[in-house]
Amino acid sequence: MGASTSTRFGARSSRVLLFLGLAIVAFLSIFPLVWMVNFSLLKSGDFFGSNVLKWPDPFQWVNYKNAFTLGHVHAYLLNSVIVAVVVITVTVIVSLMLSYVIARMDWKWNVYLSGLVMVCLIVPIYSTLLPNFFIFNKIHLIDNYFSLILPNIAFLIPLSVFIFIGFLQTTPRAIEEAAVIDGLSLIGVVFRIIMPISKPVIASVGVLAFLNTWNEFIMAITYISSDNYKTLPFSLIQFTGQYASNYGAQFAVMTLIALPLVVLYMLFTDRITNSLTAGAVKG
Amino acid sequence: MKKRLSTLSYILVCALFVSACGNSNDSGSNPSSGNASESKSASTAEGGNKNVEFKFFSNNPDRTGGQGLAEQKLIDRYMSENPNVKITVETLSPDPQFQDKLKIYNTSDKLPDVTMMWGQKRYLYPLVKNNSLVTFAKEDFAGQGFIDAAFDSFTMDGKIYGIPKNTDFLVLYANKKLLADNGLEPPTTEADLFKIADALKSKDIVPIALDGRDSWPLALLFDAVVARQSGGFELYHKAMDRTGSFDHPDVIASAKKIQRMVTEGMFGEGFLNLDYGGARNLFGQGKAAMYLMGQWEMGISTDVNFPEEVRDNLIAIPWPASDDGKGRTTDLLAWFGGGYSVSAKSESSEDAKKFAIWMFQKQNWAKTVWENGITFPAQNYDEFKTGKETRVQNDLTGILGNATVFSGANSQDLFSTSTAKSYLDAITEMMASKSTPEDFAKKIDGIADKSFKEMNP
Numbered sequence: 007m008g009a010s011t012s013t014r015f016g017a018r019s020s021r022v023l024l025f026l027g028l029a030i031v032a033f034l035s036i037f038p039l040v041w042m043v044n045f046s047l048l049k050s051g052d053f054f055g056s057n058v059l060k061w062p063d064p065f066q067w068v069n070y071k072n073a074f075t076l077g078h079v080h081a082y083l084l085n086s087v088i089v090a091v092v093v094i095t096v097t098v099i100v101s102l103m104l105s106y107v108i109a110r111m112d113w114k115w116n117v118y119l120s121g122l123v124m125v126c127l128i129v130p131i132y133s134t135l136l137p138n139f140f141i142f143n144k145i146h147l148i149d150n151y152f153s154l155i156l157p158n159i160a161f162l163i164p165l166s167v168f169i170f171i172g173f174l175q176t177t178p179r180a181i182e183e184a185a186v187i188d189g190l191s192l193i194g195v196v197f198r199i200i201m202p203i204s205k206p207v208i209a210s211v212g213v214l215a216f217l218n219t220w221n222e223f224i225m226a227i228t229y230i231s232s233d234n235y236k237t238l239p240f241s242l243i244q245f246t247g248q249y250a251s252n253y254g255a256q257f258a259v260m261t262l263i264a265l266p267l268v269v270l271y272m273l274f275t276d277r278i279t280n281s282l283t284a285g286a287v288k289g
Numbered sequence: 290m291k292k293r294l295s296t297l298s299y300i301l302v303c304a305l306f307v308s309a310c311g312n313s314n315d316s317g318s319n320p321s322s323g324n325a326s327e328s329k330s331a332s333t334a335e336g337g338n339k340n341v342e343f344k345f346f347s348n349n350p351d352r353t354g355g356q357g358l359a360e361q362k363l364i365d366r367y368m369s370e371n372p373n374v375k376i377t378v379e380t381l382s383p384d385p386q387f388q389d390k391l392k393i394y395n396t397s398d399k400l401p402d403v404t405m406m407w408g409q410k411r412y413l414y415p416l417v418k419n420n421s422l423v424t425f426a427k428e429d430f431a432g433q434g435f436i437d438a439a440f441d442s443f444t445m446d447g448k449i450y451g452i453p454k455n456t457d458f459l460v461l462y463a464n465k466k467l468l469a470d471n472g473l474e475p476p477t478t479e480a481d482l483f484k485i486a487d488a489l490k491s492k493d494i495v496p497i498a499l500d501g502r503d504s505w506p507l508a509l510l511f512d513a514v515v516a517r518q519s520g521g522f523e524l525y526h527k528a529m530d531r532t533g534s535f536d537h538p539d540v541i542a543s544a545k546k547i548q549r550m551v552t553e554g555m556f557g558e559g560f561l562n563l564d565y566g567g568a569r570n571l572f573g574q575g576k577a578a579m580y581l582m583g584q585w586e587m588g589i590s591t592d593v594n595f596p597e598e599v600r601d602n603l604i605a606i607p608w609p610a611s612d613d614g615k616g617r618t619t620d621l622l623a624w625f626g627g628g629y630s631v632s633a634k635s636e637s638s639e640d641a642k643k644f645a646i647w648m649f650q651k652q653n654w655a656k657t658v659w660e661n662g663i664t665f666p667a668q669n670y671d672e673f674k675t676g677k678e679t680r681v682q683n684d685l686t687g688i689l690g691n692a693t694v695f696s697g698a699n700s701q702d703l704f705s706t707s708t709a710k711s712y713l714d715a716i717t718e719m720m721a722s723k724s725t726p727e728d729f730a731k732k733i734d735g736i737a738d739k740s741f742k743e744m745n746p
Binding site: 049050148251253 | 344350351352353377379380381382383386389390393396397399566567570573574592593594595
């Protein structure tokens with residue numbers, strides 16, 4: 007009797023501890039968001055005061071208005087969406103096909119091909135900026151949607167292939183064999199058999215591509231110069247002078263940029279975590 | 290399988306071929322085909338009515354305030370006066386990114402027609418070496434009231450490669466009421482500074498708000514203190530051109546004084562983590578009695594983000610004199626920060642040059658920046674005084690007008706690209722008491738030596 011109460015008590019207290027721990031983690035994760043939204047409603051002069059959070063008095067909705075009018079959020083948002091959609095689509099299709107070639111086909115250059123793709127994982131973005139600028143300049147791709155789309159895809163393919171291969175190695179070949187016996191072509195196998203069964207991986211690769219493209223800035227400032235092709239992060243620097251900055255409007259822009267990301271995370275959180283371990287365990 | 294592979298390689302070969310064609314076509318037709326239509330129209334119609342389009346590259350993305358506003362106002366006016374001219378603006382900030390992109394533009398010969406430029410050898414030299422910049426003659430600006438020394442930092446081998454836009458100088462902004470409430474007067478000697486720090490110690494008021502996160506304001510402070518200690522700016526100028534040395538008793542004494550300021554809480558707790566906006570807001574919110582910054586912050590007195598009580602009680606004063614009277618307040622740390630250059634390699638560089646010269650007619654740049662309370666031009670602006678200037682604007686005019694000695698470039702601007710950061714880091718370290726004044730003096734002398742060797746190979 008005594009022993010059982012003490013274990014129950016122990017279980018309960020460890021539960022409380024767990025709950026407390028999780029509550030702290032949750033608070034730490036959510037606080038920056040609250041902080042960001044709070045700051046987006048303050049006057050620039052209110053920043054860096056003694057209080058961490060400050061009640062906006064009055065609410066500076068003008069920051070959001072500025073974000074749209076002066077920060078061109080709507081125009082740059084459209085550009086970000088265009089770039090992201092193309093990057094995601096191409097990355098998914100190309101990586102799927104490439105990883106099928108590497109994981110399923112037997113030919114002598116296979117090892118080298120997969121080696122080449124993996125080597126690309128370690129190329130730092132910074133080392134490519136200047137050479138890419140020269141190449142794009144030569145072929146008139148500078149200041150163009152393609153000057154963002156192409157390098158973004160290039161940097162995403164190795165990681166995506168890595169994820170796809172991991173998944174493909176765990177799927178049985180029996181279905182494909184059956185499909186080939188039934189007369190399905192190679193392209194057919196890839197798009198009618200493999201693509202549907204790797205939906206969770208496609209989702210995660212898509213999310214990964216989206217996050218990368220959405221937050222990408224260093225390539226954008228190097229390759230883009232006209233307003234027509236600027237992406238969302240440019241809205242942020244729209245509010246910096248040489249010295250002072252309009253912090254309120256910057257936080258409003260940050261809130262607007264972060265919003266799609268937060269929504270996306272909420273919708274796909276299972277997929278994101280699942281896919282990163284997809285293929286890790288056979289089953 | 291084999292068939293598919295050969296198809297694949299066929300496609301690859303085709304792709305290579307097509308892109309190669311693209312290249313050769315490109316180099317054959319026109320090196321900068323973006324300007325192809327322009328050059329065509331330029332050759333068909335001489336003078337007045339040809340359509341010109343050129344690019345203006347600025348480090349002020351905010352076009353609604355500050356210097357960005359001044360630039361935009363002038364660009365808009367020029368376009369409405371010259372309907373055949375179209376100027377597109379590209380902006381990029383912060384400055385390191387701007388400088389990186391400038392480098393990329395320079396190495397690929399795509400420098401924008403008019404570009405913001407800093408007037409120091411380390412910024413100008415790579416562009417001059419690449420023949421990227423148009424030269425100006427002093428006569429281009431005759432009668433526009435330019436301060437004579439203003440062109441010095443844009444001049445290399447006797448040729449002018451840029452137009453200076455601002456007179457920058459270091460001052461102390463002070464909140465008169467906050468000082469008076471604590472029984473204090475604005476400081477006139479450095480001893481007063483320590484008195485103020487002592488009086489405010491227990492009051493939760495920062496004596497001087499200082500942006501310590503960016504190391505450059507610390508270097509300005511260092512210059513100011515050295516100038517008072519040694520009675521002028523000779524010391525660091527000579528240390529830079531190696532006729533003198535930073536390893537000097539006055540430098541050591543200055544470093545000691547600065548370390549004492551830090552330990553006595555002159556800049557508040559944790560100022561090394563306070564960034565530009567933080568320091569500015571600390572002062573603007575009335576939580577600091579003074580603020581060390583350049584004249585360009587004069588707009589703080591009209592910034593509606595701050596309480597009226599603070600704005601109405603702002604004054605600007607020079608960095609206080611030394612206690613022994615050797616360093617006077619009329620020795621002003623003043624330099625000509627930034628300006629504009631014109632690309633020599635574009636189709637429309639002639640028209641761009643015309644615009645740049647027009648921009649710096651005194652009724653344009655000088656008048657616009659003065660009337661809008663944006664900054665001090667590198668030109669005489671007396672005739673544009675309206676009588677509606679703010680208190681701070683008048684204080685600053687007084688400081689500039691009373692100055693008998695100008696420093697020219699501040700010390701950090703004289704270092705080479707690769708050594709500038711080590712110099713600033715050394716100052717930050719010294720202020721964080723991570724090095725002794727003696728070691729500090731030796732260290733920056735070594736850096737100055739390295740810089741000199743790099744700049745004069």
